[in-house]
Structures are given as structure tokens and as C-alpha cells.
Amino acid sequence: MIVGVPKEIKSSEGRVGMTPAGVFELVKNYHTVYVQSGAGEGSGFFDKDYQQAGATILDTIEQVYAKSDMIVKVKEPIAKEYDLIQEGQIVFTYFHFASSEALTQAMIKSKGVCIAYETVEDEEGTLPLLTPMSEVAGRMAIQQGAKYLEKPVKGRGVLLGGVPGVAPGRVLILGAGTVGIQAAKMAAGLGAHVTILDVNMKRLRYVNDIMPSHVVTEFSNEFNIRKHIQSHDLIIGGVLLKGAKAPNLITRDMLKEMRPGTVIVDVAVDQGGCVETTKPTTHGNPTYIIDDVVHYCVANMPGAVPYTSTVALTNVTLPYVLKLANMGWRSACNLDKTLAKGLNIVEGEVVYEEIIKTFHWESAVA
Numbered sequence: 371m372i373v374g375v376p377k378e379i380k381s382s383e384g385r386v387g388m389t390p391a392g393v394f395e396l397v398k399n400y401h402t403v404y405v406q407s408g409a410g411e412g413s414g415f416f417d418k419d420y421q422q423a424g425a426t427i428l429d430t431i432e433q434v435y436a437k438s439d440m441i442v443k444v445k446e447p448i449a450k451e452y453d454l455i456q457e458g459q460i461v462f463t464y465f466h467f468a469s470s471e472a473l474t475q476a477m478i479k480s481k482g483v484c485i486a487y488e489t490v491e492d493e494e495g496t497l498p499l500l501t502p503m504s505e506v507a508g509r510m511a512i513q514q515g516a517k518y519l520e521k522p523v524k525g526r527g528v529l530l531g532g533v534p535g536v537a538p539g540r541v542l543i544l545g546a547g548t549v550g551i552q553a554a555k556m557a558a559g560l561g562a563h564v565t566i567l568d569v570n571m572k573r574l575r576y577v578n579d580i581m582p583s584h585v586v587t588e589f590s591n592e593f594n595i596r597k598h599i600q601s602h603d604l605i606i607g608g609v610l611l612k613g614a615k616a617p618n619l620i621t622r623d624m625l626k627e628m629r630p631g632t633v634i635v636d637v638a639v640d641q642g643g644c645v646e647t648t649k650p651t652t653h654g655n656p657t658y659i660i661d662d663v664v665h666y667c668v669a670n671m672p673g674a675v676p677y678t679s680t681v682a683l684t685n686v687t688l689p690y691v692l693k694l695a696n697m698g699w700r701s702a703c704n705l706d707k708t709l710a711k712g713l714n715i716v717e718g719e720v721v722y723e724e725i726i727k728t729f730h731w732e733s734a735v736a
């Protein structure tokens with residue numbers, strides 16, 4: 371198969387769909403890989419690295435789309451790319467169709483085969499191609515929270531690890547899922563006191579088993595949240611209700627109960643946030659303050675660490691890319707039910723029921 375890796379053209383996107391290691395594996399399996407010149411630069415991979423791994427570098431995005439049977443990328447195609455997608459061409463990337471009817475219509479029109487990272491789902495209901503980004507965001511949440519606790523950026527002026535003779539900072543984590551556990555691990559590693567809340571007892575038991583004793587689990591309810599926000603310096607929002615808006619666990623009135631300079635990092639901002647006062651921010655301007663509480667609500671946190679994010683993402687996408695390239699999408703999806711869940715639009719037809727429901731369409735072809 372001929373596989374193409376275009377440069378991401380969505381603003382502030384430094385990730386790339388394939389690393390030189392991925393190219394090496396594909397070439398070893400007798401496939402041809404075209405990489406657009408400069409595609410990996412944002413992640414620290416240069417044309418010569420791809421060439422050494424066996425790729426051919428092409429100058430333009432048009433050439434990459436025109437010559438490839440399968441496009442492997444990171445973000446959904448943007449308007450400029452719509453007409454580049456050809457009938458029958460596989461596009462393997464994050465699409466998030468529910469958030470854009472225009473994109474959905476364009477992909478139907480293209481007659482391409484759209485396989486969405488975010489809906490690849492295994493038998494336990496986990497989303498293996500989303501997990502690495504939650505891991506990155508969970509770990510980053512503590513790094514960012516620690517920074518914004520510093521006084522010059524209006525934080526409480528607390529060092530998370532404390533020093534001998536001074537108690538460590540206190541971190542409250544809402545949600546003990548992927549984001550929550552990774553955040554807890556980082557905070558515990560810095561020596562902070564950590565309280566982690568969830569409504570799922572299985573998750574709390576797991577955290578309790580694997581974490582050191584300065585990570586304390588408690589059931590998530592309003593009473594406990596109101597109690598803890600008064601004494602914690604950094605609050606991480608990592609709650610998810612699948613397919614729904616995150617619940618507002620911290621309401622506007624609760625901000626008054628926090629100490630001035632408390633920092634909230636609401637990682638769940640991409641699902642509306644679990645704090646009533648959350649609104650999406652960018653890496654260029656990541657924080658704002660309400661009632662002396664610093665809010666950090668960047669919706670694409672992994673975008674700030676494109677090297678780590680690219681490698682983490684491609685570690686999990688590559689096995690599927692190889693399957694698609696070796697067998698073609700039909701056989702690969704027939705044999706692998708996890709991958710088959712990623713099929714969203716196939717040659718002009720929507721095959722992922724949720725999209726039809728989201729847009730209140732009556733049929734699979736709008």
C-alpha cells in the first residue's frame with residue numbers, strides 16, 4: 371500500500387501522524403511511505419530522519435494526498451484538505467464528527483473511508499487511541515498546576531513538594547480515570563498530599579492498591595468536594611461521563627470557599643468542564659482568574675508537548691496502520707472488531723450510528 375503522511379495545517383498543531391520508527395516498520399512490510407516535507411518538524415523529526423527510515427519526501431500536501439492509498443494524520447482534515455481526499459482513499463485520524471456537520475458532509479462527499487481514532491473501541495469499552503492523550507494531559511496537569519501556584523502568576527505561593535519543616539502542597543483530583551491516576555502519580559512523585567475522588571468504587575480500590583499512602587481515596591459527592599476545596603491548593607478536573615457533558619462538580623459559589631490563589635486545572639474542559647466557571651483557553655493565554663481562583667482550562671493540553679504526544683499516539687496507532695496497510699480496510703476491519711468501531715464514513719455513507727443521531731438525519735447519506 372502507499373501511505374501518505376501530510377503536515378498538519380490546523381493552527382498550533384505540532385504533532386504528526388507517523389514517526390520515523392513507524393515509517394521503518396511500514397517499509398519493512400514492503401509498503402511505500404510519502405511524507406510531506408517538514409511534516410515532523412513540530413515534533414522534532416526532520417526530513418532526513420524520515421528518509422533514513424525509508425520514506426520519500428514530497429514537497430506539497432497535494433502530492434501526498436494524490437499519490438496515497440491511505441492518509442495517516444492527527445487532526446481532522448480542515449476545509450483546505452476536503453477536496454484533496456479521493457474516492458476510496460483511507461483517512462485514519464481524529465475526526466470528532468459530532469462537533470462539525472460541515473466536516474461530516476465534506477467527508478461524505480469525498481467518498482473516502484474515514485476511520486476515526488476516537489471511536490476505535492475494544493470489548494471492555496475503552497478507547498485505546500484516546501488513552502495516550504489523557505495520559506499526557508493528566509501528567510501535564512500537575513506540571514502546569516505547580517507552575518501556576520507560584521506567586522508571580524497569582525497562585526498561592528505554595529511549593530507542591532514542601533521542604534523539610536514545611537508541609538507539602540495539597541492536590542485534590544476529581545475523577546480516578548486515566549487523567550486522574552496519571553495526575554495522582556505525578557503529584558505523589560513530587561511529594562504532595564493527594565486526595566482523589568471518584569464515584570466508581572472499582573477505580574478507588576485500584577488507586578488505593580497501587581498508590582503510596584499519601585494518596586488518599588474518597589467517594590465523590592458534594593459534601594466531600596465542599597470540604598476538600600477549602601484545604602487543597604491545586605484542584606484537577608478529570609471527570610468523564612461518556613458521550614455527555616461533564617457534571618459541574620464545582621459550582622460558582624464554591625469558589626468563595628477556596629483560599630485565594632488556589633489553582634484549578636480543568637482537564638475535562640473539552641467536555642464542557644467539571645467546574646461551572648470553566649471556559650476553554652489556549653496555550654497562548656492559558657489562565658484567567660475568578661474570585662482569586664486561577665483557572666487553567668486549555669482544551670488541547672497535549673499540543674504543548676508535541677514530541678511526547680506524537681510518540682505516545684503513534685505507539686498505539688501503528689499496529690492498526692500496519693493492519694490496514696497489510697490487509698486493506700475491509701479485511702482488517704472484518705478481523706479486528708476494535709478497529710472496525712473506528713469506521714465512521716465509508717465511501718459516501720455514514721456507518722457510525724451516533725453521527726446520524728447527532729445531526730438528527732433520517733438516513734446515512736445526508
Ligand SMILES: NC(=O)c1ccc[n+]([C@@H]2O[C@H](COP(=O)([O-])OP(=O)(O)OC[C@H]3O[C@@H](n4cnc5c(N)ncnc54)[C@H](O)[C@@H]3O)[C@@H](O)[C@H]2O)c1
Binds near residue numbers: 550610
Ligand atoms: N484538555 C485536554 O487537553 C484533554 C486531554 C485528554 C483528555 N481530556 C479529557 O479529560 C477527561 C477525563 O478523561 P479520562 O481519559 O481520564 O476519562 P476516564 O473515563 O478514564 O475517567 C473519568 C473518570 O471520571 C469518573 N467520574 C464520573 N463521574 C464522576 C463524579 N461525579 N465524581 C468523580 N468522578 C467521576 C469516572 O468514574 C471515571 O473514573 C475527558 O473529558 C477527556 O476528554 C482532556
